[in-house]
Amino acid sequence: MAIRTEIIVCGGTGCMSSNSQDIKNEFEKQLKALKLDKEVNVIMSGCFGLCEKGPVVVVYPDTIFYAHMTVGDVEEICREHILKGRVVERKAYKEATEDDVMKIKKFREINFYAKQKRMALRNCGMINPFDIKEAIGHDGYKALGKVLTEMTPQEVIDVISKSGLRGRGGAGFPTGLKWSLAAKNDVKQKYMICNADEGDPGAFMDRAVLEGDPHSVIEAMAIAGYAIGASQGYVYVRAEYPLAVERLNFAIKQAYEYGLLGKHIFGTKFSFDLEARLGAGAFVCGEETALMASIEGERGMPRNKPPFPANCGLWQKPTIINNVETLANVPQIILNGAEWFASIGTEKSKGTKVFALGGKINNTGLLEIPMGTTLREVIYEIGGGIPKGKQFKAVQTGGPSGGCLTAKHLDTPIDYDNLTALGSMMGSGGMIVMDEDNCMVDVARFFLEFTVDESCGKCTPCREGTRRMLEILEKITKGKGEMEDLEELRDLANTIKDSALCGLGQTAPNPVLSTLNNFYDEYVAHVKDKVCPAGVCKALIKYYITDACKGCGLCKRNCPAQAISGELKQQHHIDTTKCIKCGACKASCKFGAIITK
Amino acid sequence: MKSLAELEKIRNEEKKKMNLRDIKHGYQIVVGMGTCGINAGARDVLMAIVDEVDKKDLRDVTVTISGCIGECEYEPVVKVIDTKGKEFIYGKVTAETGKKIVDEHVMNNKVVQDMLLEKYKG
Ligand SMILES: Cc1cc2nc3c(=O)[nH]c(=O)nc-3n(C[C@H](O)[C@H](O)[C@H](O)COP(=O)(O)O)c2cc1C
Ligand code: SF4
Ligand code: SF4
Ligand code: SF4
Ligand code: FES
Numbered sequence: 030m031a032i033r034t035e036i037i038v039c040g041g042t043g044c045m046s047s048n049s050q051d052i053k054n055e056f057e058k059q060l061k062a063l064k065l066d067k068e069v070n071v072i073m074s075g076c077f078g079l080c081e082k083g084p085v086v087v088v089y090p091d092t093i094f095y096a097h098m099t100v101g102d103v104e105e106i107c108r109e110h111i112l113k114g115r116v117v118e119r120k121a122y123k124e125a126t127e128d129d130v131m132k133i134k135k136f137r138e139i140n141f142y143a144k145q146k147r148m149a150l151r152n153c154g155m156i157n158p159f160d161i162k163e164a165i166g167h168d169g170y171k172a173l174g175k176v177l178t179e180m181t182p183q184e185v186i187d188v189i190s191k192s193g194l195r196g197r198g199g200a201g202f203p204t205g206l207k208w209s210l211a212a213k214n215d216v217k218q219k220y221m222i223c224n225a226d227e228g229d230p231g232a233f234m235d236r237a238v239l240e241g242d243p244h245s246v247i248e249a250m251a252i253a254g255y256a257i258g259a260s261q262g263y264v265y266v267r268a269e270y271p272l273a274v275e276r277l278n279f280a281i282k283q284a285y286e287y288g289l290l291g292k293h294i295f296g297t298k299f300s301f302d303l304e305a306r307l308g309a310g311a312f313v314c315g316e317e318t319a320l321m322a323s324i325e326g327e328r329g330m331p332r333n334k335p336p337f338p339a340n341c342g343l344w345q346k347p348t349i350i351n352n353v354e355t356l357a358n359v360p361q362i363i364l365n366g367a368e369w370f371a372s373i374g375t376e377k378s379k380g381t382k383v384f385a386l387g388g389k390i391n392n393t394g395l396l397e398i399p400m401g402t403t404l405r406e407v408i409y410e411i412g413g414g415i416p417k418g419k420q421f422k423a424v425q426t427g428g429p430s431g432g433c434l435t436a437k438h439l440d441t442p443i444d445y446d447n448l449t450a451l452g453s454m455m456g457s458g459g460m461i462v463m464d465e466d467n468c469m470v471d472v473a474r475f476f477l478e479f480t481v482d483e484s485c486g487k488c489t490p491c492r493e494g495t496r497r498m499l500e501i502l503e504k505i506t507k508g509k510g511e512m513e514d515l516e517e518l519r520d521l522a523n524t525i526k527d528s529a530l531c532g533l534g535q536t537a538p539n540p541v542l543s544t545l546n547n548f549y550d551e552y553v554a555h556v557k558d559k560v561c562p563a564g565v566c567k568a569l570i571k572y573y574i575t576d577a578c579k580g581c582g583l584c585k586r587n588c589p590a591q592a593i594s595g596e597l598k599q600q601h602h603i604d605t606t607k608c609i610k611c612g613a614c615k616a617s618c619k620f621g622a623i624i625t626k
Numbered sequence: 627m628k629s630l631a632e633l634e635k636i637r638n639e640e641k642k643k644m645n646l647r648d649i650k651h652g653y654q655i656v657v658g659m660g661t662c663g664i665n666a667g668a669r670d671v672l673m674a675i676v677d678e679v680d681k682k683d684l685r686d687v688t689v690t691i692s693g694c695i696g697e698c699e700y701e702p703v704v705k706v707i708d709t710k711g712k713e714f715i716y717g718k719v720t721a722e723t724g725k726k727i728v729d730e731h732v733m734n735n736k737v738v739q740d741m742l743l744e745k746y747k748g
Contacts, residue, residue, distance in 0.1 A: 033673070
């Protein structure tokens with residue numbers, strides 16, 4: 030009997046943490062009960078990107094997208110939709126039409142996907158990552174076959190160079206050029222490493238690729254190995270990604286079973302071994318020299334460059350390190366050609382970029398856009414805008430190494446050079462949206478706190494300098510800052526930028542510098558007027574009850590400090606000398622009568 | 627994996643298996659699956675059509691089901707939507723005639739005139 034329907038249940042980390050495995054099991058159970066199990070397949074895939082709506086289930090061929098699924102919804106979907114063709118309206122994803130009616134939107138028509146171009150993520154949400162055959166059915170290992178049987182290593186490097194592919198791990202170095210540096214070294218032993226450390230808080234692009242499409246990375250590693258002349262590869266993946274590690278290891282095993290790793294691949298002379306290495310989770314271990322030290326069993330600390338890894342890397346051998354997303358693009362470039370890839374994107378940034386969109390945004394999740402898409406398109410069209418009708422304030426790209434951009438930058442086409450010119454950077458693809466309720470001094474403090482925690486301590490500018498900057502920021506957020514502090518912050522930032530040993534220290538001042546440049550008034554308000562305009566910095570705010578108060582008494586009951594007084598049905602008051610600024614009253618008031626100033 | 631041919635073989639088999647997930651541009655076949663349709667044998671018709679589409683390897687054709695379309699007298703009902711979006715509704719379809727609709731209308735663009743709903747209604 031032929032299969033007439035496929036049900037794909039999201040098995041990404043987000044959906045798995047809200048029980049999508051149980052949902053899949055329940056589908057299998059219900060289908061069996063309805064005797065539909067011979068005509069309907071249930072598959073578990075990687076992340077669909079729209080994690081905000083998870084757990085996600087998509088039904089083919091109708092392409093109905095079910096959102097916020099629970100185990101309890103499964104029976105109805107099987108009985109109504111799968112058996113009788115009646116879509117379960119209440120669970121199907123809807124979007125408002127022009128006249129504001131909520132209408133069911135099919136998977137491929139959802140606004141979130143409409144402006145995207147999924148290349149690195151092409152198989153995420155489409156295939157079962159535990160089945161190498163599904164990957165092969167989506168052209169997996171075809172590029173490796175082509176490379177090994179039809180192309181010389183130099184030809185492979187030429188195609189990648191011509192395509193304009195640049196590293197997606199942060200720095201944006203041209204991939205083809207990097208490969209050629211290692212290829213030139215005429216030594217027997219070389220290494221290929223995939224960087225899947227992904228330490229940026231909030232970022233999960235690389236995790237999603239490994240969870241949803243591990244074979245694209247394995248294939249690319251073998252292609253890169255052939256191009257540079259390496260027969261051994263490592264994927265350095267953080268241990269905090271258990272699903273990614275499990276699926277990658279399973280996929281590596283399957284690739285060996287199919288002879289797509291190991292000796293004489295496709296009957297050629299080329300052999301390639303691949304192994305996953307678990308990282309301990311320090312942010313600095315994502316830096317390439319620290320990463321290699323960690324694989325060698327040393328403490329993960331950066332070292333000076335040169336020598337560059339392409340000449341002297343892992344165990345002193347020529348080594349190439351590429352990011353997961355960089356690699357995920359490689360097989361398609363081989364199959365579709367350099368011109369195809371170079372036709373997408375901007376003049377100096379080709380192809381697409383994956384972003385993890387988070388913060389004050391309606392559609393948090395993972396998206397992939399052609400380079401050159403504007404921040405406005407990402408935030409308003411794909412991201413669905415700012416929740417609760419709040420005002421957009423800033424967007425932070427590049428994680429702790431990046432900077433904050435403002436409303437006046439919204440129409441900037443996203444590419445490496447534009448973001449750098451504006452004082453931020455592409456980074457690995459974290460994108461955090463902030464609204465009027467975010468305090469930019471506090472944001473800068475947050476990122477700096479992260480860097481101070483993660484600094485390995487090897488060089489003084491980073492170890493001492495970032496700590497000193499953090500102290501100043503804390504002083505400012507406590508209302509004890511002076512105008513000279515702002516100048517010192519800027520001086521320290523510039524010194525650290527120029528003198529730190531590795532990228533962590535060199536980029537750590539970016540969040541501070543960009544907020545100083547774009548939100549100077551907000552710093553001044555903290556320092557001179559001793560107020561936090563966004564009402565975030567605890568020491569600088571006071572809680573007040575406005576005349577919107579209905580006198581319900583709820584806040585009074587919730588206040589742990591007995592700071593609120595008032596008779597029922599009359600306006601209440603807060604005694605600011607008793608208030609400990611816990612925020613409990615503001616959170617509990619149903620009338621929005623409690624404000625901070 | 628000893629050769630490209632071996633990979634290509636798996637690729638083709640799998641491509642066909644995962645065909646339901648592809649974007650399609652061809653004919654759409656919709657089988658009415660209301661309670662009356664099911665009682666009249668719509669499930670057999672559905673499976674016969676799915677099998678025929680599979681056997682003839684019509685990868686650009688979509689087969690879906692829908693709820694009752696209010697033609698209970700003429701169930702099982704099958705709707706065919708051609709590539710220009712024109713709709714044809716067939717009534718009293720059986721497993722056998724369902725296959726015929728696939729072979730003649732969907733594959734050869736020859737409408738099976740005597741099974742159209744409007745013919746039954748006179
Ligand atoms: C502190 C620090 C952390 C980094 N973390 C990562 C990471 O998690 N993943 C990554 O691919 N690159 C990371 N990088 C960049 C790597 O050093 C390296 O440039 C990159 O892996 C090269 O791959 P690509 O050319 O494909 O981008 C980090 C760099 C620094 C300075
Ligand atoms: S810049 Fe910071 S993380 Fe990098 S080597 Fe120096 S102390 Fe370590
Ligand atoms: S909860 Fe709000 S409305 Fe109720 S007493 Fe407190 S401030 Fe007034
Ligand atoms: S912020 Fe906390 S302590 Fe202050 S008034 Fe509200 S509930 Fe009481
Ligand atoms: S984890 Fe399910 S959509 Fe991202």
